[in-house]
Amino acid sequence: MYVVQPGDTIQSIAKEFNISPEKIKRANDMSNTLIYPEQVLILSKNDKQIYIVNFTKVDTLINSNELF
Numbered sequence: 001m002y003v004v005q006p007g008d009t010i011q012s013i014a015k016e017f018n019i020s021p022e023k024i025k026r027a028n029d030m031s032n033t034l035i036y037p038e039q040v041l042i043l044s045k046n047d048k049q050i051y052i053v054n055f056t057k058v059d060t061l062i063n064s065n066e067l068f
Helices: 010-017 021-027
Strands: none
Touching: 010 021
């Protein structure tokens, strides 16, 4: 995972991690290259499905067994 920083672009992130912009877009189900600071991106060098649970400040941590 990668947290987008101000000034980042899909192209700059792809170059930094040596993966294609298309793989980043595909892993994050993106139709364009618009990103914003603090966005969490999945960075995957393969095309396996990855599941991520995001928590906000108001969420409480629960037993992971309760998620499924």
